Each structure stands twice: as structure tokens, then as C-alpha cells.
Amino acid sequence: MSFMKDFEHLQIQMKDIVSATNNFDPAKVIGRGGFGKVYKGELSLPEGPIMVAFKQLDRRFGQGNIEFWKEIMTLSKYKHENLITLMHYCIDGNEMILVYEYASRGSLDRYLSDANSVTWTQRLRICVGAARGLHFLHDPMETQQRVLHRDIKSANILLDENWTAKLSDFGLSKVGPANQEHTYLISNAIGTLGYCDPLYSELGFLSKESDVYSFGVVLFEVLCGRLCFEYTNGELSNIFVSKWRRCYEQKRLDEIILVGLKEQMDQGSLNSFSAIAYQCVKRTREERPTMAKIVKELEFSLEQQENLDNLAKKVDLDELIRIVDLALPPVSYGARNQLLVFLLEGLFVEDGETWISINMKGEVSKVLSATKCFYGDKLETKNTGPPPMSDTTIIQ
Incomplete structure (x- = not known):
């Protein structure tokens, strides 16, 4: 196949792969797929050792030469941060192995x-x-x-x-x-x-x-x-x-x-x-x-x-918990973000006549029912809502 010459610079020796995988030690296997087993190993290169993944072709799973060369041709031509990088390949008798960057997770x-x-x-x-x-x-x-x-x-x-x-x-x-x-x-x-x-x-x-x-x-x-x-x-x-x-x-x-x-x-x-x-x-x-x-x-x-x-990251978690714990009816929550969701939507606290919410700046707003602002026929100006909170705006 004449096109193989275009990829000769990617070829490495089997002895380097055997050394890196400890002769294909089962303990080095990190995955299996339709192509075959995948091994992890440290490959020694002139520029220094590097951890890589070796994918060993196993024809019993239905893939063969066509898939092997398709992988090489595609990944040598198409390079992108979100495509796995093909580093090398090896052909030694019936053995065909592809060498990739190591995706550690x-x-x-x-x-x-x-x-x-x-x-x-x-x-x-x-x-x-x-x-x-x-x-x-x-x-x-x-x-x-x-x-x-x-x-x-x-x-x-x-x-x-x-x-x-x-x-x-x-x-x-x-x-x-x-x-x-x-x-x-x-x-x-x-x-x-x-x-x-x-x-x-x-x-x-x-x-x-x-x-x-x-x-x-x-x-x-x-x-x-x-x-x-x-x-x-x-x-x-x-x-x-x-x-x-x-x-x-x-x-x-x-x-x-x-x-x-x-x-x-x-x-x-x-x-x-x-x-x-x-x-x-x-x-x-x-x-x-x-x-x-x-x-x-x-x-x-x-x-x-x-x-x-x-x-x-902007808000005080303890203050959030204190506010949400005053909610009527009571609400249950798990993650920190769930507290924020409740308060972004707003909720009633205390006796159900005070509405508390926050905005995306982390500022807390409190809206009082008109009935809480009057005592008899007189305007009541004192704060009758929840305990004082930082960055609180009272809208009357």
C-alpha cells in the first residue's frame, strides 16, 4: 500500500511497546472495545518518557486492517482539542497497535x-x-x-x-x-x-x-x-x-x-x-x-x-440557610445551589406576609405585606420582618 509511506514517521518498534506494557501485562489493561484491549504504559521517546495508551487489534471482534488504517488516516489529518491524538502506530507481523495520548480519567x-x-x-x-x-x-x-x-x-x-x-x-x-x-x-x-x-x-x-x-x-x-x-x-x-x-x-x-x-x-x-x-x-x-x-x-x-x-460564591451560606429555614410552608433542600434556586424564585417567610428573594448580584430583597406596615390606622415604620440581614432592601 503506497499510501503507507505518508505515515512512516508515526511508526515505532514493537520492542518499545513490549517494554512500555511489560510484555502486555494484564495488569496494564485499562479498557476493552470492538477493536481489542487497551493498555496503559510509559513510552520512552527521544524527548523523554510519556504516558500513552496502546490499542491492540484483535480481529476476533470483527475489525481489521481497514479500521486500523482508517483510524490512522483520520486522526493524522483531523486535529482538534476535543479529538483524541494519535501519536504512533506499530505493525509487526500480525500485530497491529495504535498509540494514543493517555486520557487519564x-x-x-x-x-x-x-x-x-x-x-x-x-x-x-x-x-x-x-x-x-x-x-x-x-x-x-x-x-x-x-x-x-x-x-x-x-x-x-x-x-x-x-x-x-x-x-x-x-x-x-x-x-x-x-x-x-x-x-x-x-x-x-x-x-x-x-x-x-x-x-x-x-x-x-x-x-x-x-x-x-x-x-x-x-x-x-x-x-x-x-x-x-x-x-x-x-x-x-x-x-x-x-x-x-x-x-x-x-x-x-x-x-x-x-x-x-x-x-x-x-x-x-x-x-x-x-x-x-x-x-x-x-x-x-x-x-x-x-x-x-x-x-x-x-x-x-x-x-x-x-x-x-x-x-x-458571593453569598453567605449560613445566612441563606437562616432565611430558607424561615420559609412558610417549610422547604427541604440538599445542595447549596438548591438554596439559591429557592431564593432566586422567592419564598414567603415568618407568618407568610413577608416575601424574600435574591438577585444574581447576591443582594437580598424583602417585600412586606401592607398589613404589616400598619398598626390600627397608623403607618408602622419599624422593621417587623425577619432578623436583620446584610444587603437587605425593604420595599414598602
Whole structure:
């Protein structure tokens, strides 16, 4: 294959990989996929040692030379902060190994169910990064061709030490013409059950909207804190995407949002995130958004959430608790952000005749009922509300 010469500068020797993985020690395995096992190891390079990931081709899983070279050609040509970096490769007899930058936190699917380790704000940043990476593939600059990934899923979104999202696993990708509104390719439907565009599965028509559907499934996984499918006795027993769609349409999102996540959310952030996730998984391709629009909406969702997070840094938590504990009827709360949400919306305190709220500057406002301002037929000017609070405005 003459094109191999274009990539010779990326090739390394098997002895270097054997040394880095301690001869493919099972203890060095950090993942498994449709391509084969993934090992972690420190590769010695002229510029110094570096931690990397080695993906060893195992043809028993159905992938082979085509997927191997497709990965090399795609990742050597398309470089972006939110795409995994291919560093080297090795071919030694029947052995074919790809060498990537090491994403120390592993794949997104590992963190879906943990609302504390990966907060709503972190999840939004991860989603924004992954969306930017996919947008780069769908809408390339200059003369590059459009890349359709074909296997977008949370297991293929890797995370580095800074929680930066990196799209990975391009062995199944397809390339189409650039700078066209629509790209349609006829191919056998390939992907992962649950994530695969139903129209692609049924008709074999692949388009960039097929990736959009898969990405929408990932967004719902992030929101719901679980994978989109369920196995029972080793067999696929349930795919949840239809249920998630119905819950959105019937305004029953609270039933599926991961416990512990809702308390962290700004309502506007949730609204914009869930709306774009729902649009992505619509059955009709024409109703699905472009990746450009998805990036914009996710960035807006993140901005709203960060505004709430910044407000949380400005206010006195003890004072917030004191105010909310006066609420009538009483309210229960968990996370700090939930206190802020209650007060941004406003609530009655004491005897139900005083309304307390805060604004995005952290300023507390108190509105008194007219009945509290009069004693008999005389205006009562003293403060009859809750105990004094800093930055309090009394509107009479």
C-alpha cells in the first residue's frame, strides 16, 4: 500500500511497546472495545518518557486492517482539542497497535451515575467539548472532507486529567464531501444498539444527522445518569431512548433526572439542555439540529449554570440557610445551589406576609405585606420582618 509511506514517521518498534506494557501485562489493561484491549504504559521517546495508551487489534471482534488504517488516516489529518491524538502506530507481523495520548480519567460512561464526582457543571463542560469536536468533523474548514463518526457513544468520549472531552474510536467512520448542507451515504448500518439512528438502521442511509441522533442519546445519558440500554441475563432487554423522549414531551423530566443532579441545576440551564437533547433524538432527520446549533445551545446552558455557580460564591451560606429555614410552608433542600434556586424564585417567610428573594448580584430583597406596615390606622415604620440581614432592601 503506497499510501503507507505518508505515515512512516508515526511508526515505532514493537520492542518499545513490549517494554512500555511489560510484555502486555494484564495488569496494564485499562479498557476493552470492538477493536481489542487497551493498555496503559510509559513510552520512552527521544524527548523523554510519556504516558500513552496502546490499542491492540484483535480481529476476533470483527475489525481489521481497514479500521486500523482508517483510524490512522483520520486522526493524522483531523486535529482538534476535543479529538483524541494519535501519536504512533506499530505493525509487526500480525500485530497491529495504535498509540494514543493517555486520557487519564477514562471514558464518560464510567461517571454517568455519580452526581457528586461529576457535577452538573462538569457534565455541561464535557458535553460542550464533545459537541465542539463533532462539529469540527461535520463542518471542516478549507478543503478537508466531512467525517461521519458512526459510533458516537459515552464509551467513546474520553476524559483527560482536566476533564476535557476527547472523541475517540474512528475505525468505523465514513468520509463525505465537505461544504454541503447534506451528506448522504449508503452503507450497512454499523454502530452500537441504542445509539444508532433508527432511520440509518432501517434504511441504510447514513448522514451527519445520524451522528446527531447518537449525540442526543449521550446527552440524555448525562442527564439521567445511566446508559441508554439495559442487559438482563447477558441479553439486551431494554433501550430507554423512547421513554426519555416521552418524559420530555409529557413534562416528566423529574422522573428520569439522576438523583442528586437536579439539586445542582439552574432551571434555565436544564431547560436549554433538555430541549436540545430532545431535538437531537427526533425520528425525522430534518427536525434534528446541526452540530453548530447544538454547540451554541450547550454553551448557553453552561453559561446559565456558571452564573448560578458564581452567585453561590458571593453569598453567605449560613445566612441563606437562616432565611430558607424561615420559609412558610417549610422547604427541604440538599445542595447549596438548591438554596439559591429557592431564593432566586422567592419564598414567603415568618407568618407568610413577608416575601424574600435574591438577585444574581447576591443582594437580598424583602417585600412586606401592607398589613404589616400598619398598626390600627397608623403607618408602622419599624422593621417587623425577619432578623436583620446584610444587603437587605425593604420595599414598602
